[in-house]
Amino acid sequence: MLxxxxxSSRLGSKGGANEIKQHAFFRGINWPLIRGTEPPPLDAPLRITEKDPNAKDIKWEDDGVLVNSMDIDIDLF
Structure with a gap:
């Protein structure tokens, strides 16, 4: 539904956020508590100080499309 x-038939399209909050899936959620809670701080991203000698060079086009495919070993389970 969501x-x-x-x-036009999506959950919340007629009743807005209240329709979503009152759905059975969200039963038991304390909405005022969530609204008044400060989110936890995000961890700072790792800084890369030098190039990994084992890393493969990847070429990207200007629009972010991968030009060369990578050799990836995938273990299927």
């Missing part, structure tokens, strides 16, 4: 392709 991810319905048809926007």
């Amino acid at each position: 991810l319905n392709r048809d926007p």
Whole structure:
């Protein structure tokens, strides 16, 4: 219902946020507590100080499309 392709029948399209909050899936959530809680700080990203000698060179186009594919070993389970 929330991810319905048809926007007119999507959960929240008629009643807004209250319709979503009152759905059975969200039963038991303390909405005022969530609204008044400060989110935890995010961890700082790792800084890369030098190039990894084992890393493979990857070429990207200006629009962010991968030009060369990488050799990846994938273990299927």
